[in-house]
Amino acid sequence: MPRLDVPIRTGRRLKGLAALLLTGSAMLLAGCGQENPANAGEAPASKEATLARPVQVTTVSFRPRQTQKSFVGVVRARREIDLAFRVGGKVVQRLVEVGDRIEPGTVVARLDKEDLKLELESAKAEMQAATANLAQTTTEDTRYRALTAKGAASNADLDRKSLAKEEAVGRLERAKRSLELAENRLSYADLVTDAAGVVVATSAEPGQVVASGQTIVRVARLDEKEALVSLPETALADARTADAVVTLWADPGRRIPAHLRELSPQADVTSRTYPARFSLEGADGTVALGMTATVTLRPKDQQQVARLPLSALIDRGHGPQVFVVDAATHAIVAHPVEIAAYTGDEVLLSGGVAPGDAVVILGVQTLLPGQKVRTVQAPAVTEVAERLPSVETRRAQAPAAGTSVAEQRP
DSSP states (O other): OOOOOOOHHHHHHHHHHHHHHHHHHHHHHHHHHSOOGGGGGGHHHHHHHHHSEEEEEEEOOEEESSOOEEEEEEEEESOEEEEEOSSOEEEEEEOOOTTOEEOTTOEEEEEOOHHHHHHHHHHHHHHHHHHHHHHHHHHHHHHHHHHHHHTSSOHHHHHHHHHHHHHHHHHHHHHHHHHHHHHHHHHTTEEEOSSOEEEEEEOOOTTOEEOTTOEEEEEEESSOEEEEEEEOGGGHHHHHHSEEEEEETTEEEEEEEEEEEEEOSSOOTTTOOEEEEEEETTOOTTSOTTOEEEEEEEOSSOOEEEEEEGGGOBOSSSOOEEEEEOTTTOBEEEEEOEEEEEOSSEEEEEESOOTTOEEEOSOGGGOOTTOBEEEEEOOOHHHHHHHSOOHHHHHHHSOOTTOOHHHHOO
């Protein structure tokens, strides 16, 4: 016989292990042949629970088809006026600063008036000369008419005197207009505002020579205020039809009704958004220019729909249906549904289900009406987000750049 090179101690251990296995097998067979009296009454319930198929369900809730949208903007004045002198000259005084409130008739800046006064004096002198010339030509015209009637003067001389008189009349009229213009130009040396507002910018300093029409002060009128926001192209239709409400970051509890006044027909080249202006209704002095505002668009007459995953929908030749779990019998019932619209991964139902119904959302193709099921509630989006690791956690758990595979192993 061949000799086994096995130590004596190892052989004894193998014999003991074999005996232990035989003893355990005998006890297991004995236990399978006997019924535990304590669990005898629970056998049918356990069998029924085992046969019931687990399904994932979600609870139906009706919500508006289009949710409200919010956009952040800034409060602006509807009208911002650039005040400028109507004549050129040297600025000798600026009477306002940024942030000053002004009333109609307030002088905001002044020009040097010396040159304008000289122009006015020249116009007055021209006026006097034109008046004297008219008086002279009128006297000569009267004299020559009398001489012509007596035959002492020719008709040609009378015509010349009459034309000279008419020229003098025109010269006097031109002198009057020049005098009025000179007086107006002198009054233009004082830059006066014609509306109440607040100074938002200044563009000239005393001593600076400015041209006619150059901006000196920018004034924002306070009679009408609006919120300026930038809208994406997907919100243009809502902006035209939805109800708008504005809330201020400085006063979150206050809601100001608003309406769309202006929507740009062209998108901004850089941001590819459309500037929109919403007029604030009843904005008082507490609504300051430059405040951060949130414009909320609420669609009118929204349809109430139930949002379900596309996997919950089934059609076996009788129209679209969903399986609803009966709370009393735990059996599924097929409900015909009315579809309002489809989205990328959802179906919007306008009828066929009621709020609170438990609808099966997974594996509906393998289910039959009346089948017993065990429900497993689908996790909400917030719960899934809480289970997923955050970005910071994933970054902390990720290996550092440049670490080799060998270094990453424990």
